[in-house]
Amino acid sequence: MTSNQIAQTSSQLPSALPALDWITDSMKVSRLSQDFSWFSPVLKEALHGKRGDIAVRPRTEAEISEVVAHCARQGIPVTVRGSGTGNYGQSTPLHGGVILDLSGYNSLCWVRAGVGRAQAGIRLADFDQLARARGQELRWLPSTYRSATLGGLFGGGFGGAGSITYGPLAAPGNVLAVRVMTVEAEPRILELRGADAMRLHHTYGTTGIVLEIEVALTEATNWTECIATFTDFDGALAFAQQIGNAPGIRKKELSLMAAPIPAYFTSLAEHLPKDCHAVIVLVAPEAEEAMQLLMERHGGTLSYCERGKWPAEQAVSGYKSLIEYCWNHTTLHALKLDKSLTYLQTGYVPGRFAEQLQALRSELGDEVLFHLEFLRTKEGQFNCSGLELVRFTTPERLNAIMDIYRKHGVQINNPHVYVVEDGKANNQLDPALLQTKAELDPFNLLNPGKLRSAALPACVKAAGVA
Numbered sequence: 001m002t003s004n005q006i007a008q009t010s011s012q013l014p015s016a017l018p019a020l021d022w023i024t025d026s027m028k029v030s031r032l033s034q035d036f037s038w039f040s041p042v043l044k045e046a047l048h049g050k051r052g053d054i055a056v057r058p059r060t061e062a063e064i065s066e067v068v069a070h071c072a073r074q075g076i077p078v079t080v081r082g083s084g085t086g087n088y089g090q091s092t093p094l095h096g097g098v099i100l101d102l103s104g105y106n107s108l109c110w111v112r113a114g115v116g117r118a119q120a121g122i123r124l125a126d127f128d129q130l131a132r133a134r135g136q137e138l139r140w141l142p143s144t145y146r147s148a149t150l151g152g153l154f155g156g157g158f159g160g161a162g163s164i165t166y167g168p169l170a171a172p173g174n175v176l177a178v179r180v181m182t183v184e185a186e187p188r189i190l191e192l193r194g195a196d197a198m199r200l201h202h203t204y205g206t207t208g209i210v211l212e213i214e215v216a217l218t219e220a221t222n223w224t225e226c227i228a229t230f231t232d233f234d235g236a237l238a239f240a241q242q243i244g245n246a247p248g249i250r251k252k253e254l255s256l257m258a259a260p261i262p263a264y265f266t267s268l269a270e271h272l273p274k275d276c277h278a279v280i281v282l283v284a285p286e287a288e289e290a291m292q293l294l295m296e297r298h299g300g301t302l303s304y305c306e307r308g309k310w311p312a313e314q315a316v317s318g319y320k321s322l323i324e325y326c327w328n329h330t331t332l333h334a335l336k337l338d339k340s341l342t343y344l345q346t347g348y349v350p351g352r353f354a355e356q357l358q359a360l361r362s363e364l365g366d367e368v369l370f371h372l373e374f375l376r377t378k379e380g381q382f383n384c385s386g387l388e389l390v391r392f393t394t395p396e397r398l399n400a401i402m403d404i405y406r407k408h409g410v411q412i413n414n415p416h417v418y419v420v421e422d423g424k425a426n427n428q429l430d431p432a433l434l435q436t437k438a439e440l441d442p443f444n445l446l447n448p449g450k451l452r453s454a455a456l457p458a459c460v461k462a463a464g465v466a
Helices: 003-011 026-032 041-046 061-074 124-132 150-156 194-200 233-245 266-271 285-297 327-337 353-367 395-407 431-440 458-462
Strands: 054-056 078-081 098-101 108-112 115-119 136-138 175-181 189-193 209-219 224-230 251-257 277-283 301-307 341-343 371-376 382-386 389-391
Touching: 026 054, 026 098, 041 395, 061 078, 061 098, 061 175, 061 209, 078 150, 078 209, 108 124, 115 124, 115 150, 124 136, 124 150, 150 209, 175 194, 189 194, 194 431, 224 233, 224 266, 224 285, 233 251, 233 277, 233 285, 233 353, 233 371, 233 382, 251 327, 266 301, 277 285, 285 301, 327 341, 327 371, 327 389, 353 389, 353 395
Parallel strands: 054 098, 078 098
Antiparallel strands: 108 115, 115 209, 136 209, 175 189, 175 209, 224 277, 224 301, 251 277, 251 371, 341 389, 371 382
């Protein structure tokens, strides 16, 4: 098929399945074809004009199956999306076709002791609230938790607040199982557990359609949210290191924003002295005193403290959690004031990140603004990951900066590419992932072009699209 033929065939689907919620308005389809990839000026240009031909918002497993069956029979590409809060163009179809919007497939399945299961389209804030009603909470929340979906986080995310204790999603024991649908003329439903389930993680919806996700939960806590400010970076880093390593301090979030990043948080301006370095930390109520003692030892000042308000009162009070100033929300706040900025995603070496930071700050000066998220690695080591802000000039200079990081032994997870392999370390994929892709999507119709290791589908090849 040519691109026009793909579009024409896609446009016939509402007639074949009239009971479904189809979106055909061009502006709405264009909006559903986007995510937050505009954080990257490189992706903004590369993905310009890319869009789906039609979108559908199924609400039941049966409706999803009907759409998938028709697309498989007619060779129509399918791009699965949640709320579109990702940053790599995961939601942007490269070759048209159908956008499968799962935001309406959003029910909680169940919560039991330490475990919960929900449909892929559930918003993380809703999942967390429903779990809290049962004395549990999600182990991790990205900064986009108000709008991000469970399936979207699994398909294109990392972790978020909570990773300081439980590591990223990919750490064994966090994601327990997924229920998936194959892309075939007669779609099958499979249950994948453990390592098999993780073959669909962070692959942009290219390997299978995730219907439900089962995750480990933890005890619900009304966290105390704090900002500690410092006049020197070394003191802020030393505090973050000590509290991050403190086994007796229960914590949900630990983030360091070096000056001048705090100046971008205009709604928190009264709590952030000029030129300060800020550490955002969420601790359990019983750990607040110990946290303050460590802060004072390193010359810090407690400039903000909110006790027990998050998240119980959010819905009624409009309260904004400090989580929404961390992770990639930091980038969002900065971009609102300075459109010339972009960002990196970096992984430091456990036990060496202090010396690596010293070398990078010395070499890069004010061209890079340092934002660090402290976490446990998949293996359980205390470490930090960077979401540094960069004063963007050219793609060539951006690549040169990433090479400087690599020279100092810091891993780059490139956020300026939309192909899965290009964003992963060493550009290598587990062969088992490709085997899973072949089993679940034999015609390669899912988000084609985002997984280089998978051949383009016949419809795209026939259209002569590279």
